[in-house]
Amino acid sequence: MTPFSYARAGDSAEALRLGAVEDAAYLGGGTNLVDLMRETVATPTTVVDVTGFADTIVETDGGGLLIGAAVRNTALAEHRTVRTRYPMLSRAILAGASAQIRNMATVGGNLLQRTRCAYFYDTDGSLCNKRSPGSGCDARGGFNRIHAILGASDACVATHPSDMCVALAALDATVHLQGNGGRRTLPFTELHRLPGDTPEFDTVLDHGELITAIELPAMPFAARSTYRKVRDRASYAFALISVAAALEIEGDRITDVRLAFGGVAHKPWRALKAETVLRGGPATEAAFRDAAIAEFADAKPLRDNGFKPELATRTLTAVLMELTGAPAGAAA
Known part of the structure; x- marks a missing residue:
């Protein structure tokens, strides 16, 4: 680990002053940053501890929630309002890590965690444009089972690791x-x-810019929502494919829908094409599958992850069938 200085900021003004220096990093739970520092992937000269900041969850005037950046993941997942109004968020957090990590990790830190691409972490011999710009991307021709199929580039095919996001x-x-x-x-x-x-x-954050809170809008139909994560093993594994979905149905028609995928891109992937296909249409298995096919029409699988478009299609179909109240196993 590269030597660094440590400072605990008393308020946001002090944090911004300390974080303005070159190569400074903000410390939340440290569950990703410390790992990166141990592997010398991250080498901040100054670490600014911001864990003493807003750790409250309060209801907004508009009926949403304002979540402080220092709220621990466990507290957010267990919050009664989150569990009842936004169950997909609670389930995503619980799918994301062990209890010990959730107890340490913060909301702000979760948003800023970096890819788990093995080549990004391998500082001893792997080429990685994300770690060392201009060096190359060994993942493109290497073992790329977990890598991106949407929005990637010749420079990088890494995926974003967060479930909560x-x-x-x-x-x-x-x-x-x-x-x-x-x-x-x-x-x-x-x-x-x-x-x-x-x-x-x-991210698009400016140097030294600090995440202070996340705001959720009032979204009554999000009470009918869920999150499903498909991975190689039940614990300590990142998503091959994950789906966050909320569905509003009147009669047999879909009046509103929200969809996002994990494990498919460099960022959490909002499935706007699939939402457009579904909105106003029938709540049927065939319609759900058609929406997924539309979303992944431009997918560019790599050698080892050609299964992802079909896996994503099956997962989305099954999740939406679950939200309609269809019997388990109605969609393969």
């Missing part, structure tokens, strides 16, 4: 930010970047 993308969340230039908000779906030619940048 997939649910937040589906829920139309807003990110509250504070920087030395003031405060701003950002739609959650605009926070993370696709790799393009600069995969070393995961």
Whole structure:
């Protein structure tokens, strides 16, 4: 681990001052940052502890929720309002890690965790444009079972690892930010970047900018929502495919829907094409499958992950059938 200085910020103003120096990093739970520092993937010269900041979950005037960036993942998953109004979010968090990690991890830190691509972590010999810009991408011709099939580039095929972020993308969340230039908000779906030619940048945050909160809008039909994660083993594995879905049905028609996928792209993937296909149409297995096919029409699988489009189609179909109340196993 590269030597660094440590400071615990008393408030956001102090955090921004400390975080403005070159190569500074904010420390939430540290469940990803510390690992990256141990592997010398991340080498901050200054680590600014922001765990003492807002860790409250409060209802907004509009009927949504404002979630402080320092809220622990366990507290968010167990919050009664989250479990009843936004069950997909609670289930996504519980699918994401062990209880010990959830007890440490913070909401803000979860948003900023980095890819689990093995080549990104291998500092001893693997080429990785995300870790060392311009060096190459060994994942493209290497073992790429978990890698991206949407939105990738010649420079990077890594996937975003977070489960919680997939649910937040589906829920139309807003990110509250504070920087030395003031405060701003950002739609959650605009926070993370696709790799393009600069995969070393995961988000659109300015240097030193601090995530202060996540806001969920009032979305009554999100009470009928869920999250499903498909992985190689039941624990300590990242998603091959995951689906966050909320469905509103009147009669036999879909009046509204929110969908997002994990395990398919460099960022949580909001499935806008599939939503458009479904909205106003019938709530049938055939319609669900057609929507998934439309979403993955432009997928570009790699050598080892050609199964992902069909797996994503089957998973989305099964999840939406579950939300309609169809018997278990009605969709393969």
